[in-house]
Amino acid sequence: MKKICIIVSTPMTVKAFLIKHIKELSKSYEITVVSNSNLQLKDEFNINCFSKSIEIDRKINLLNDIKSVFYLYKFLKKEKFDLVLSVSPKAGLITSIASFLSSTKNRLHFFTGQVWATKKGLFKLLLKSMDKLITKLNTNILVDSHSQRNFLIKEKVISSLKSKVLLSGSISGVDIDKFMFDENIKNNLKNKYQIKNDEIVFMFIGRLNIDKGILDLAKAFEFIFSKYSNIKLFLIGPDEENIVEEIDNLISNKNVIRLDYVNNPEEILNIADVLVLPSYREGFGTIVIEAASMGIPTIASDIYGLSDAVVDKITGFLHNKKDINDMIKKYELAVNNIEQMKEFGINAKKRTYKEFKDEYLSIALKKYIDELLG
Incomplete structure (x- = not known):
């Protein structure tokens, strides 16, 4: 069975957007979820997957970020995953560097919006450069809306050949049984x-x-x-x-x-x-x-x-x-x-x-x- 590693900064991202994805993928793949907390997905959601805790700060912290890259690199090198999937900006940056250095063959990032879109000056340039680096180091890119993908192509952050939107967009759709009028x-x-x-x-x-x-x-x-x-x-x-x-x-x-x-x-x-x-x-x-x-x-x-x-x-x-x-x-x-x-x-x-x-x-x-x- 091939192995997939899903990497996020916080458990909230997993619980809010990725549970159904992990359940579906676990039917055919061995799934490991990395976040800054040791998630108990098997007990809480009855999902057959592994969990690994590696600290990934949401905000920029150079020393901690270097540590995160190092620990994630060691983990990816050891486990030899067939594909890594990162979600959220900071997890995307840390994962793209670590997975590239560990020679993971398939490196996939999911863009879900750009903080830099409303910024100006050097800070915008820095954040935009990070997204460009994420794109450069990953083999494939997913984007959660068609208009966002067009924006990123126009801004020369991603290419049309390397990127894709699933169906009509959104990161994980909506649970219509949960969101039902009463x-x-x-x-x-x-x-x-x-x-x-x-x-x-x-x-x-x-x-x-x-x-x-x-x-x-x-x-x-x-x-x-x-x-x-x-x-x-x-x-x-x-x-x-x-x-x-x-x-x-x-x-x-x-x-x-x-x-x-x-x-x-x-x-x-x-x-x-x-x-x-x-x-x-x-x-x-x-x-x-x-x-x-x-x-x-x-x-x-x-x-x-x-x-x-x-x-x-x-x-x-x-x-x-x-x-x-x-x-x-x-x-x-x-x-x-x-x-x-x-x-x-x-x-x-x-x-x-x-x-x-x-x-x-x-x-x-x-x-x-x-x-x-x-």
Whole structure:
């Protein structure tokens, strides 16, 4: 049986995106998962695979990074894997160097977005150079959206011949049995948060930071709240940049509901009428298809990644990036045409069931790896 090593920085990446992939691949290959924690996937998820702990910092730390390359190189050299697959930027960099030095024949990296896309100056150049190095040292590249792949080709980070997108995109699709609308849960949540039947619920789920467009969202809703009294806005996610105080200065009122973190987005989404995602950068936007699976439309930035997840005027609306006036226009369209938004939600669900079921993505990944390994 041929051997595959999957390498990530944190166990969260595995649990959020890779469980179904590992289950599918383990049917034909011996799988080892490397992260900075000794994952117990066999016990927790009933997956037949091995686990190895090697410290990989998410942030740049030269001394620790050199150690990570060394320990990973020794491990790969010893185990002689037929293929290594890395996911996430830092794991990709460490893995590309270690797997190249260990002469692993098939080296595959999965791009899921670029931090440098919104940066400037030397820092952008450094981060972009790292992605170019990842591409150079790997034999094959996967990208989780077609528009992102086009962007990376245009930026001369990857080549068209060396790169591929699985099906319609996303890293692992969506579990439609998990993300399924439940009327009882919705009613319970409406009672809990005192949502009236005539109120429209907008929802943001993600990290609260500048790149997610969270301040633009607050400024847009400052206007929306001044004009409409039947609107609720849920802001769900960790405050990564101490930005909540600034948000509160703009839209601190009873119609804004803040939750620091939810373990089960599939539950809280039941109360949403519209998902909003005004990001400046996204690899794909998995939360969009998770919401879509439950019949929820999305209003999002017209950027690479999100333009794959949202079909404008069919499964939701796209607005210009950083354009608060355009955001307000699209949010008002939703408020004044809620029946149309419900139609968008139905369309989004149909598209998700047709193109983004997690099993489709896992089968496509296995087929791709089967071809690489002959």
